Amino acid sequence: MTQTAMNTSSIEYHEGELRIARDTTNPQRLVPDAEDAASILDIGCGAGQTLLAIGARKRRVGIDIDINALEFGRSRAAGPGIQLAAARGENLPFADRSFDFVYSRVALPYMDIPAAVSEMHRVLRPDGRLWLALHSVAIPAAQFRRGNLKGRVYAAYTIINGLWFHVSGRTFRLKRGMCESIQTKRGMRVALSRAGFSNIAFQRTEYHFTVTATR
Ligand SMILES: C[S@@+](CC[C@H](N)C(=O)[O-])C[C@H]1O[C@@H](n2cnc3c(N)ncnc32)[C@H](O)[C@@H]1O
Structure with missing residues (x-):
């Protein structure tokens, strides 16, 4: 597919995020500290902008459902050693215990959270680290x-799904697997503990809320 056939708003977003990720002075820059992890997986990677900002590793892999963003990333953003693949966070095409560090930057809010965090746990090696940035x-x-009426109905679904997530640690999917929710500390603690994570910790930044945990 050519660049012009790509979804412009998604590409504009990823281009903007790539600029922010490359600018170490930008206060909106939010890149996880992967320490000495040799193998890294980015779930909902867009064009691979955060993988690029993390720098060279033995293995850097990103997955996303947005084929256009992945294609843009392969042609423009991704550097050597970065592999970008089409997959859902709820069904990762990787073997058990295959990554040292798994992260997801503002993509988990669009996933069925219990299914996605269970997959994150499965593909992390024992003692591997998880990092999540949320809205x-x-x-x-x-x-x-x-929003207009349709937008408001959808936003209301997201908010109600967030309340359900807060009390149960679970999310409702809409048709075709679509899912969106708001996350709370309580909901994240329940969902991550249920998936088997420990050392769950939270941090609030000016623009985001981050969660770290270990397998
Ligand atoms: C707000 S963007 C964040 C992109 C990138 N992580 C960043 O920080 O700029 C959310 C991304 O999640 C992806 N996404 C949404 N649902 C997904 C799913 N179920 N599995 C994998 N990726 C998903 C979208 O296609 C989009 O690229």
Whole structure:
């Protein structure tokens, strides 16, 4: 597929995020500290912008459902040693215990969280580390305020799904596997503990909320 056939808004977003990831002085830059991990997996990687910012490793892999973003990443953003593949976070095409470090940067809110964190746990090696960056409630709240009727109904679903996630650690999928929710510390603690993670810790930055855990 040619560049012009790609979804422009998604590509613009990924281009912007790539610029931020490369600019170490930008206050919006949020790149996980992968320490000495040799094998790294980015779930919902877009064009691979964060993998690129992490720097050279033995193995850097990203997966996403957005074929256009992956194609853009392969042609423009991804560096040597980065492999980008089409896959769902809820069904990872990797062997058990195959990565040292797994992360997902503002992509988990669009996934069926229990299924996705269970897959993250499966592909991490024992003692492997997990890092997640999540949205604050401000994002769906703004979508609700600014949206048309359809947008408001969808934002209401996201907020209700977030309340359900808060109490149960589970999420409702819509048709064709679509899922979106708001995350809370409580919900994340329940979902990650249920999947088998330990050492769960939270941090709030100006723009995001991050979670770390170990397998
Ligand atoms: C807000 S973007 C974040 C992209 C990138 N991680 C970043 O930090 O800029 C969310 C990404 O999640 C991807 N995504 C949504 N649902 C997904 C799923 N079920 N499995 C894998 N990727 C998914 C989208 O295609 C999109 O690229």
